[in-house]
Amino acid sequence: MAKRYLLDFEKPLVELEKQIEQIKELARDSEVDVSQQLLQLETLAARRREEIFKSLTPAQKIQVARHPQRPSTLDFVQMFCDDWIELHGDRNGGDDMALIGGIGSINNRPVLMLGHQKGRDTKENVVRNFGMAKPGGYRKALRLMQHANRFSLPILTFIDTPGAYAGLKAEEQGQGEAIARNLREMFGLKVPIVATVIGEGGSGGALGIGVADRLLMFEHSVYTVASPEACASILWRDAAKAPEAASALKITGKDLLKLGIIDEVLPEPSGGNNWAPLDAGNTLKEAIEKHLNALLQMPEEELIEERYKKFRVLGKFIEANNIEEIYSEIPQKTE
C-alpha cells in the first residue's frame, strides 16, 4: 500500500500502527502465536481513531476534507459505473481540467455526472489547477447540464474546490458571469439535480454547480462562504486566526443541516473517506439512489418549483417595525 499521508492530529495513532507492524513481522519469522496481542492492539487503534474522528474541530475537518487521498470526483465515478465517458470542452476555446463531466449509468440508470477534480500530488495538481475551475469550467458544466436537460438525464454534481480560480485570465473571461449564469440557469433545469460536497466546498466556486434539489455533504466535508484563511485575515486582520474563523463560520455538515442549507450528512468510515474509499462510495451511491428515486417521482414543474422554494426560504432576519424590538431580539454575546 502506498504510504499514507498523516494529518497532525493522527500522530497518536502512528505509534500504535508501528507496534502492530512490528508484531506482524515478528509473527512471520517465529512460531509464537501473537494473534491475541495483535487483535488487542488493532482494536485499540480502531477505538483511538474513532475517538479522534468523532471530536474533530472544524479546522481539523478542513484538513480531512483536503486530504490528498480523499476520494475525488473521478474516484467516485469509477466506483459507480463502468460505462463512463468523459466529455470535454466549453465550445468556447477551452477544456478546464479542474471541473470535469461526463455520462454514464448508475444501477442501469443513465446520468450526467460532473464535479471539481483535484490532483493527488503536485504534478497532477498543476494539471487540475488544485480543483480551482476557470470560467470555461463553469461554462462546460452548464453546457453539459443543458445537454442532460434535453435528454432527461438526472444530474449528479460533486463539489470539491478551494474556490473558483482567481487570476487575470479568469477575470478577463468573466469568472463572475460564468458562475452567475449557472446559478440562474440551474433553476430552470427539468431534471433532478443531486449535489454532494465530497471534500471542500469553497464559496461561489462550489455554488456554481451547487444549485440542486438535494444537497448532501460527507461528515468531514466543509462548505464555506469564504475560506477561513481569507476570513481571518479580513475580519481578524490575522491569517493565523483561521481555526477560530473556521469555528465561527459554521462550515460543517452538522451546522449546515441545522441552518437548513443541506439535506443530509453522509457518515464517513472512521478515519475519514480516505481510509475506506469503497465504503464511502457505497454510502454515497445509496444516498444518491434514494434521493433520485424520490425526485424522479415528481412532475417536472413541481421539481422546478420545489427547487426554487428550497432556496427561497434560506436566510434569517427579523421583520419588525420597532427598532427597539429588534435590538432586544439580537442575541447578546458576552465574553
Next chain:
Amino acid sequence: MSLIDWFAARRKDQFVGKVSQDTDEGDGLWVKCSECSQVAYRKDLISNCNVCSNCGHHNRINSDERINIIADKNSFEEFDRSLSPTDPLGFKDRRSYADRIKESQAGTGLRDGVVTGICSVNSMPLALAVMDFRFMGGSMGSVVGEKITRIIERATLENFPILIVCASGGARMQEGMLSLMQMAKISGALKKHKEKNLLYMPLLTHPTTGGVTASFAMLGDLILAEPKALIGFAGRRVIEQTLREKLPDNFQTAEYLLAHGFVDVIVKRKDLKDTLTKILKIHGVKELAKTNI
C-alpha cells in the same frame, strides 16, 4: 524635548489632523476632490450629482442620493423597510456582529445595506433596489438577499422592469453560508423574471465585487456601469499576492470590463436618468396613468 522629537510630534499631529479632516464630510463648505485635488463648493458638487466638475470623478453616493437621481420627484415608494438583520451564527471576530449591526444602523439610519421599492422614471414604472455601501461595505447577508428577492418577485408579478444599483464588497461573512445562499436565491428570482421577458438591468457602481459579481450583477439583460467603477470577482490584492501575476493599471475598472465584453454601456451619473428613460422607452415600457403613483 529634543528638536527631533518636536518634529516627530508635530508630524504626528499633522497626520491625525489630516485624517480627521478627510473623514469628516458632514461640515465644511469646500470639498477637495480625492482624484484631482480640485477644490469645489460643496453645494456645487452636490448639484452635480457628486461628480467632480474638473476631472469627472464619481464620488460615492448613498442610497437616498441615488434614488433622487433616478426617480421622478416623490415617486419612490419604499418596500420592506421593517426587515432587519439578526445574528444567526452568534458571530464574533474582533467585535461581535450584533455590535457591528447596531453601529451601522446608528451611523446610516438604515436597517441593512439595501433600499428597495418602486418608482417612476419619466412616468415609466421601475422596480428599484439600491445597495448602500455605507452599511458594512454593502455586504450581502440575509436581509439584502431577501429584500432584493422580494422586489424581483414583485416586479415579476406586476410586469415591471428592474434596476439594481450594485455597490458591495460581496457576501457578508458574519452570516456564513446563509449569505452565500442569497446569491442562488436572487438568481432564481431573476430566472422567473427573465422567463416573463421582462427587462433587468444592474448598474455597477464602485465597488461591485465578490458574491454580488458572481450573481445578480452579471445577470443583466443589459449591464450598465459608472465610469471607473471597480468591478471584479476576486480582489486585486488576492490575485497579485497569491498568484504573482502582473496586473494592468485599469484592471477591473468599468472600462476594462467593457473592453472584455461584460458591460454594455458606461453611463455618467448626470446622464443616468436620460439613459434609463431611453432604454425603458425602447423596450416598450408604458407610462403609468397619473393616478397610479
